[in-house]
Amino acid sequence: xxxxxxxxxxxxxxxxxxxxxxxxxxxxxxxxxxxxxxxxxxxxxxxxxxxxxxxxxxxxxxxxxxxxxxxxxxxxxxxxxxxxxxxxx
Amino acid sequence: xxxxxxxxxxxxxxxxxxxxxxxxxxxxxxxxxxxxxxxxxxxxxxxxxxxxxxxxxxxxxxxxxxxxxxxxxxxxxxxx
Numbered sequence: 001x002x003x004x005x006x007x008x009x010x011x012x013x014x015x016x017x018x019x020x021x022x023x024x025x026x027x028x029x030x031x032x033x034x035x036x037x038x039x040x041x042x043x044x045x046x047x048x049x050x051x052x053x054x055x056x057x058x059x060x061x062x063x064x065x066x067x068x069x070x071x072x073x074x075x076x077x078x079x080x081x082x083x084x085x086x087x088x089x
Numbered sequence: 090x091x092x093x094x095x096x097x098x099x100x101x102x103x104x105x106x107x108x109x110x111x112x113x114x115x116x117x118x119x120x121x122x123x124x125x126x127x128x129x130x131x132x133x134x135x136x137x138x139x140x141x142x143x144x145x146x147x148x149x150x151x152x153x154x155x156x157x158x159x160x161x162x163x164x165x166x167x168x169x
Binding site for chain 1: 098099100109
């Protein structure tokens with residue numbers, strides 16, 4: 001709940017700045033109207049960048065995979081020994 | 090497989106950086122450059138800065154709706 005409050009205040013602040021820019025006409029109106037769209041585009045770019053970086057640095061641990069397979073074999077043997085049907089692999 | 094994932098991640102990151110730089114230059118910096126400067130030859134007119142993202146967003150939403158509908162139909166058929 002706190003996080004959403006932070007985001008909402010951020011949005012309200014940005015909207016206030018934008019409306020004040022519209023009112024004071026410091027820069028031409030046509031360019032002020034482009035700013036929200038620019039914000040959305042940059043947000044999309046940020047998301048895409050984060051997905052790309054996450055894919056690039058996706059951690060893999062091959063040693064853990066080997067250990068997990070060993071555990072699976074051990075558990076299957078134990079279950080078979082105690083008369084539980086786990087199917088054949 | 091790992092290398093392919095890495096390559097896709099790199100491509101996604103570079104695409105996003107490219108779009109961000111180009112769009113920033115187009116929207117933020119270009120209005121302050123003189124009208125008859127040669128840089129203007131490399132950019133579309135200012136209206137397209139609005140039209141293209143809106144068009145892309147509408148396409149994205151259409152694609153998402155179609156995809157969600159397709160998945161829902163498929164899962165319903167499997168249940169029956």
